[in-house]
Amino acid sequence: MIIAIDGPAAAGKSTIARRLAAELGLAFLDTGAMYRAVAWAALDRDVPPSDAAGCARLARDLDLDFDAAGRILIDGKPGEPGIRSAEVDACVSQVSAHPEVRRAIVPKQREVAQRRGVVAEGRDIGTVVFPSADFKFFLVASAEERARRRAAQIGRPQEQAAIEAALRRRDELDSTRADSPLVRADDAELVETDGATAEQVVDRLLCRVRGGVL
Numbered sequence: 001m002i003i004a005i006d007g008p009a010a011a012g013k014s015t016i017a018r019r020l021a022a023e024l025g026l027a028f029l030d031t032g033a034m035y036r037a038v039a040w041a042a043l044d045r046d047v048p049p050s051d052a053a054g055c056a057r058l059a060r061d062l063d064l065d066f067d068a069a070g071r072i073l074i075d076g077k078p079g080e081p082g083i084r085s086a087e088v089d090a091c092v093s094q095v096s097a098h099p100e101v102r103r104a105i106v107p108k109q110r111e112v113a114q115r116r117g118v119v120a121e122g123r124d125i126g127t128v129v130f131p132s133a134d135f136k137f138f139l140v141a142s143a144e145e146r147a148r149r150r151a152a153q154i155g156r157p158q159e160q161a162a163i164e165a166a167l168r169r170r171d172e173l174d175s176t177r178a179d180s181p182l183v184r185a186d187d188a189e190l191v192e193t194d195g196a197t198a199e200q201v202v203d204r205l206l207c208r209v210r211g212g213v214l
Contacts, residue, residue, distance in 0.1 A: 001026060001117040002132075003209065004125035007139035008182060009170050010146035012193050012201065013121040016139065018070055019202045021119035024209065028070035031109050031122035031129065035096035036083035037064055037074045038105070042095060049091040056100030064108055093170050099179040102128075123174055126185035135209055136188035139201070143168050145194045 003026070005017045014030055021028040038059045039049065047054040065073045072079040082088070095101060102124075109129050113120065120129065126136035141149075147164035151157045174182040184190065189208065193201050 001134050002113055002130050003119045003205075004130050004133035004136045004185075004188070005119065005121040005139060006123055006125050006127070006137070006182070006184065006188065007121075008123075008141075008146070008174065009167055010150045011139040011141050012149065012198060013139055015198050016193075016201050016205065017119045017121035019198060020205055020209075021070070023202065023206055024117075024119070026117040026119050027066070027112070027115075029066070029109065029112055029118040029120035030070060030072060031105075031120055031125060032092075033066075033072040033079065033083055034064050034105050034108065035101070036088050036092050037062060037072055037079050038101060039088045039092040039095040040079065040083045040085075041074065043087055043091065049094040052098040052100055055095050055098055056104055059101045059104035064105075066112065089166070093173040093177075097173065097177040097179065102180050123182040124180040126188045127183060128180045131185070135205075136185050137191050137205060137208075138184040138188040139191050139193055141193045143171070 003020065005013050007013050014032070017030070018028045038055060041058045041062055042049055042055050045058070047058060049055065063075045067073055072083065106129055109120070112118065113130065122129065126133055126138070143164050146167055147160050150163050150167070151160040191201065191204065
């Protein structure tokens with residue numbers, strides 16, 4: 001079984017996907033972490049995020065996999081917390097927008113899924129990576145709510161306004177890029193998460209997957 005969860009940055013995709021995978025006994029595939037790994041490697045190796053060829057070369061050459069808990073491994077070494085840095089946040093949209101990078105990463109994502117059933121989250125999972133997924137969900141929340149969650153997650157509530165501005169910029173970049181833009185698949189079910197806890201959202205998705213009504 002393949003379950004695709006798409007949506008904008010900080011919509012709760014990773015948390016929901018990870019918990020849903022655990023409930024269903026599937027692997028959690030954090031596709032965004034793979035692009036973050038490329039961005040992290042570009043910064044680490046002084047490859048400009050604007051260098052499409054250089055970033056694509058990294059994307060092809062990096063050995064990307066996941067541990068049992070769904071955390072990314074970069075050339076066999078833990079990618080956390082490096083891939084979650086503010087520096088990576090600032091350039092990952094630019095790196096992931098390069099068509100050559102996406103062409104290198106998508107086969108790696110499909111390779112992971114071939115090993116076992118997955119719950120995959122990202123921005124083009126239901127449209128590009130797994131267009132024939134068994135279930136597709138598109139998680140959304142207001143920019144204000146997403147900024148509040150992210151600020152609380154990193155323990156910096158005073159930075160909520162700045163985080164919201166950054167999220168809005170990233171939404172614009174992700175939804176307008178030429179290759180694999182952030183867009184809801186025609187057959188993806190829209191899930192509004194404003195005001196809902198992670199447990200409530202997971203319960204809704206579980207109900208749908210197990211044959212109930214969303």
